[in-house]
Amino acid sequence: MEVRIAVAKVNQYADSESGDTLEVVERPGGGLSVVLADGQTSGKGAKAISMMVVRKVIGLLAEGVRDGAAARAASDALFTDKQGKVISTLNIASIDLHSNTIVLARNNPAPTFICSEDRIDALSEDCEPLGTSRNVRPVITELAIEPGLTIIIFTDGIIHAGERRGQPMNVGETIRSIIEDQDPTPEQLADSLLAHAISLDDNRPTDDISVLVLKVSPHTGDDARRMSVRLPIHVNSS
């Protein structure tokens, strides 16, 4: 089999730096973890917070700390530092080749969508962002790695898209319509969701938006691991 991961990210309109941070790290013993954090506000302050959270989590994961413990440690560090005045959402999605499962750790009020065969389920149990209090725990969900499994995670820029015009996005319905049309690649799914959210915001996103899609496919290619990154840049003429 093959796990494919796609990420698409935009900044709030007219903001040069996204408050969302996403990184992918190798797990000791094989597998990968994707870590996504969204700091409380946008701009530089939020970026510093989300980078700190992601940095803390990937450092611990690299040492072999389990996902739930890494999330709790990052929350405690943030609470100790900011006394609850600054919070951050966190999602960790890990492909764990010891247990042959995908482990989701969620400290994000925005739901995670799980699609398989004919079903689309939302993981939307109450959960607290990091840094809100002592003893913040993530909601952990463990799923067998099976062909067809698709997981969709996003920051609250998706939830808030369209609110300015009074047309908030129905994320579940949007996902259903994208998946019914075709058998989308994770890239197509992430791009379609992002494009729909941006269009609801009249092409001027009111918040940073990050979309992360994991999809398990029957393996058809070779044994190489691959990664691609696309980074649009605006070079200032001096």
Next chain:
Amino acid sequence: MEVRIAVAKVNQYADSESGDTLEVVERPGGGLSVVLADGQTSGKGAKAISMMVVRKVIGLLAEGVRDGAAARAASDALFTDKQGKVISTLNIASIDLHSNTIVLARNNPAPTFICSEDRIDALSEDCEPLGTSRNVRPVITELAIEPGLTIIIFTDGIIHAGERRGQPMNVGETIRSIIEDQDPTPEQLADSLLAHAISLDDNRPTDDISVLVLKVSPHTGDDARRMSVRLPIHVNSS
């Protein structure tokens, strides 16, 4: 403009874990760094070394430490720990949006290839791997971010490909033939180089092989950052 990055990686034949580690991190203030290390041997020991090196470097880069200083720090840490008995190559490729340059730090005897318009140059000045002695310094090369610039970095699995059959790979010629044929995407270039190396090893690579390609293109798409990962997995039936 847009910077596109492609990575393709395989393990030594019959080895479950690559000794090469590659990670991409966001730089504070914008931009990205790609960090690639190859530990001295293959298998678990090499993986632990290359992960330690990459972890050290990305932690320092995230704090705003400059690339050359991060490489030196990782070398000193490795030398202090292993007294020169264990070494690791290191390449850092950074898209620095402060200076609008691509900064290459190289502690890898394998050359780096720089392609632009009609030229293919090899960066092949002598340089030492990390951990060989005190005062190891990287060779630093700084390049303006310009459309058409293509940078090709790899671990020594590419250099050693074909040696078993007495047909070592001419990497420069291989790159030239791939580039002349077409205007390859970075993914096509990385995949072609990797495929050629594996074929020279009779489809049983004698070493871990990682290929990293950065390419600057005139920007044609939107302002979203994108990342894709493909991870082939073999689930053990229990």
